[in-house]
Amino acid sequence: MRCMLLVKSDENIEAGGLPSQEELAQMARFNEEMLAAGVTLGGEGLHPSSRGARVRLTPRGFDVIDGPFAEAKELIAGYWLLRTASREQALDWLRRVPARDGSVELRPLYDTEDFPVDASEQAGGWREQELAAREAAEAATPPRKPGTKRFILMLKADARTESGALPSEEVLTKMGTLMEEGVRTGALLAGDGLKPSGAGARLRVAGGKASTVDGPFTESKELIAGYTLLQLPSLREAVAFAKRWLEVHRLVGVPEAEIEVRELMEPDEVPRVSPA
Numbered sequence: 001m002r003c004m005l006l007v008k009s010d011e012n013i014e015a016g017g018l019p020s021q022e023e024l025a026q027m028a029r030f031n032e033e034m035l036a037a038g039v040t041l042g043g044e045g046l047h048p049s050s051r052g053a054r055v056r057l058t059p060r061g062f063d064v065i066d067g068p069f070a071e072a073k074e075l076i077a078g079y080w081l082l083r084t085a086s087r088e089q090a091l092d093w094l095r096r097v098p099a100r101d102g103s104v105e106l107r108p109l110y111d112t113e114d115f116p117v118d119a120s121e122q123a124g125g126w127r128e129q130e131l132a133a134r135e136a137a138e139a140a141t142p143p144r145k146p147g148t149k150r151f152i153l154m155l156k157a158d159a160r161t162e163s164g165a166l167p168s169e170e171v172l173t174k175m176g177t178l179m180e181e182g183v184r185t186g187a188l189l190a191g192d193g194l195k196p197s198g199a200g201a202r203l204r205v206a207g208g209k210a211s212t213v214d215g216p217f218t219e220s221k222e223l224i225a226g227y228t229l230l231q232l233p234s235l236r237e238a239v240a241f242a243k244r245w246l247e248v249h250r251l252v253g254v255p256e257a258e259i260e261v262r263e264l265m266e267p268d269e270v271p272r273v274s275p276a
Contacts, residue, residue, distance in 0.1 A: 057247075
């Protein structure tokens with residue numbers, strides 16, 4: 001199974017604070033263990049929300065709200081993408097995350113086989129586009145386009161996505177067209193839908209003590225239902241792409257939805273571990 005480990009933020013990270021050398025060393029060892037086990041598909045840290053924005057679709061149109069955002073503990077500070085043999089193996093990696101006080105959320109990703117074949121599906125349609133884009137993303141990291149930054153666009157969950165309702169063939173086709181354009185222009189790096197939180201779990205750390213809790217989780221407006229990774233010249237272009245993503249929702253009669261746009265840290269911005 002493929003899954004995402006979402007690391008929640010805190011006030012220190014939102015203020016631009018850096019991990020200690022001990023924490024950096026623990027994280028480096030954890031990354032090395034996952035790489036050695038062959039389960040890592042990717043992972044990134046996010047800049048504070050002050051360098052991001054939220055795009056909301058409302059019945060009257062779009063609202064764009066610039067960061068920072070107040071609810072630090074519900075924001076995402078970073079993530080890993082994993083492929084494991086089972087949910088239990090994914091849970092094992094979740095329990096091993098060297099987290100500070102706070103939480104890390106495990107969410108399985110949708111695969112194409114989770115979507116029944118519709119009679120209206122066309123050859124070369126969204127399913128083939130999705131598989132081709134995924135294979136390309138996993139084969140090699142696309143070369144960085146000069147003058148671009150990387151962004152993650154996170155679609156917020158709602159009662160519909162948390163119920164496990166699958167998108168219609170129309171939605172999948174329209175999203176497939178949008179993503180195909182992103183691949184063609186070199187802007188799209190990756191993207192997936194997340195299964196409802198009822199299929200996930202959380203690692204909670206408090207006072208040095210860790211525990212895991214199975215979903216579902218009640219705060220659906222702060223949960224993530226899907227993500228897209230893009231390389232674009234600026235936050236403005238990322239917000240424009242978010243509007244196009246939300247436009248798909250509007251066209252199929254969903255009056256309200258929200259996407260959070262966050263800038264990713266680049267390799268030279270990630271703190272290094274000092275030699276022992």
